Structure formats: structure tokens, C-alpha cells
Amino acid sequence: MSEMMEQWLTELLNVNDKEEAKMTEKQIKILKAAVEIFSEKGYAASSTSEIAQKAGVAEGTIFRHYKTKKDLLISIVAPTVSKLIAPFVLKDFNKVLEAPYPKYEDFLRAVIKNRMEFARNNLQILKILIQEIPFQPDLRENFKQSIGKQVLERITKVVERYQKEGTIISIPPLSVIRLSVSTIIGFFLARFILFPELDWDEELETELTIDFIMHGLSPRYE
Template sequence: MPDTIELWFEEMLKQDAEGNKMTEKQSKILQSAIDVFAEKGYAASSTSEIAQRAGVAEGTIFRHYKTKKDLLLSIVAPVMAKLIAPFVLRDFNKVLDAEYDSYEGFLRALIDNRIEFMKKNLNVLRIMLQEIPFHPELKQQFQNIVVTKVLERIRKVVQKFQIDGNMVELPSETIIRLTASTVMGYVLIRTLYGEREDAVWDDHLEREATIDFIIRGLGMKR
């Protein structure tokens, strides 16, 4: 697991889906599964490799988790319910509760916030991005727990600037979608590619181009 992992995430790994304290072996299995799923994807991962990394017999995994799918769900479902949704909302509160003189100011705070979030949770987020589209249970949880709550908070920020007459007349949901897709595109590429030693990446240029693209597209002036 990354050295930057949050202490409260480590605490979550000590509990099973029912909130009971995990054994040391269970915790090692989950941590190893997160690493393997993040590196290889769910389909290409094997329980034997997870067991080897955890330092346990493969049969030990199946005493705790009936199938590899159960192991995946035991990672992502609790993370969705106990970690991602509360953390996203709590962390977003720093951004969404602040007052901004311009939408550009909001964008800059949002970008800094999401970059820090990605650094601290990259492995778990990589699993979610890889697996959610292929597992209806996870997709439904993501929509119910994360998307709905986050959209409601961002809508209030967007509507403030719409009321002030500083944006093009588009539905707030459309503005949110355009903003989110552009910002997350920049953040993801920056995290997965821009920080590589061999990357040709001017982060200041890319960030300013991203903000300028959104501002101009929404008919606003910088």
C-alpha cells in the first residue's frame, strides 16, 4: 500500500463487512488484493498471487472469501460506503463551502483538491475505475452513494454563478458534466502519465489550458 495512505483507511482494513475486527491474515489478504487488482486488473489477477503476496496459503483466502468476486466486493463495496463517499463529501466541503469571486477560483481549488485525493488513494481508485463498468452491483453503489451526493453539492456552486449571469444558459447538469470530465481528464492524465520521469509534460501549461478551455467554453471571461 502507498506510504501516503490515510490512517482511517488502515483502520477500515481492520474490519470486515459486518464491522467485526479483522484478523491479521484477513487484513494482509485485502491489502495484497488491492495491490494485485490495481496492477493487473480483476480478470488477470489470481488468488494464488494474492495469497503469495499476503504470505498465506491460497486455501486461507477461500476460508474468508468464497470466490474471487467476493474478495473484490469486500474491497470495493466497503470502500464505496465507508471511505469514498464520506471522504469525497468531507474533502469536497473544503472546496464547496468556500466562497469564490469567480468560477476560475473554484476550478483551481477543485483541481488541487482532486490531485491530492488521487495521490493518497490511487490504488483503490484504479480498481474502481477498472472494475465498476463491468460489475452492476458496484456501478449501482457508485451511483447511489457517490454521484448523487456529489452532484447535489456541485450544483449549488454552479447555480450561484448562473444566477449572477456569468455563464452560458445551459442546464446546470450539463455544466457540471463538462467541468467534471475536463478536470478529471487533466487530473487522471497528470497522475498516471505526467508524473512519470520520461513524460513530456508542462504541468503549468496543461493546468492553465484546462482552466482556459472550461472558462471560454462556458462563455466566461478570465
């Protein structure tokens, strides 16, 4: 298990220690096993028998604590998004959002560099979110409320500032964010999820990604 995953689990257990119902030793083992297997295989391809075997407990033990496999995912992951995952996702990102970069492309470059380092260090956690958020409404709503709204409001103000300065075109700020974020996420998915085995020139790909975004957002094309 990676050092970052160990840190994440330690923080998760600390969160639960502060709740009224503390986790038992067997629940902790189930949690650790579930996180590893969900990250490696995805929720749909994982089985409670695999989780039980990895945790060193009987499969029936899982069902004594969690009625279904979905309950295991939701009861462990969803309640911790706002308390644990949100700080991880937003960690050091506020510095980027608050810095007065002279141009929008400078801001994009800082965002990519900052979030790429985060993705590299927290890949297992991000895999669970990427794999499950589209298919788990409860988890998706929790993520939106805990992280999405905070980031969206901050980035909207950043985009509006560059639009007032005339460095990017005057279209709805949400459209600017959608076009920028979808391109950057596409780069990250290819780099870390789809084709991690390729020999990536991250600096070159970063600049190509920024050039592609700015080609569409530059005022000279209005």
C-alpha cells in the same frame, strides 16, 4: 506500501472491527495483498494464486472466506465505500464547495488544485475505483449512492449560482457539470494514469484546462 495506503488499510480494519464479524489475521493478510495487487495489475489481470502468495496463505484459504475472486473484490471494497472511501474522496472538498469564489473559473481552479493533491496522495486507492467501477455494477451503484449524489447536489447549486450571476451560460446545470468534470478527469487520467512519466507543468496545464472549459461556457459565446 505507501504511507497513505497504510493509513487506508488501518482505517479499513477499524471499520471491520466494529462489524459483528471481525476479520481474522489471515483475512487481514488477504485484504492487504488484494488491495496492492488489484491496484497494481487491475482486477481482471490479478489471480487468487498471486494474492495468496503475497499474503503468505494457501490459495484454498481465500476460497474458504470468499467463494470467487469477484466476491473478494466486492465483499472487501464495496461495503467500505460509504464508510471509508467516501470520507477520503470528500475530504477537504466541502471547503471548496462552500467557498464563495467570485468567478466560475476561480471555482474550477480550486477544484483542480484540491483534487490533484488528493489524487497524488491516494493514487492506489483511486486506481482500484477507476479500474473496477465501470465493470462492477454493485461497486458502481454503491459509489453513486455514497459519493456521487452528495457531490452532484452540491455542485449543481454552485453552478446555478454562477448562472444567476450571469458568469456562465444558461444551459442545464448537469450539462455544465458534465462538460467541466469530463475535461478535468481527462486531465487527471493523462497526468496520473496514462502518462505519469512525462514532465508535466501542472500549473500551465491547469490554466489550459480552465481556459478550454470557459471558452465553451462563457456568456459571450451565447
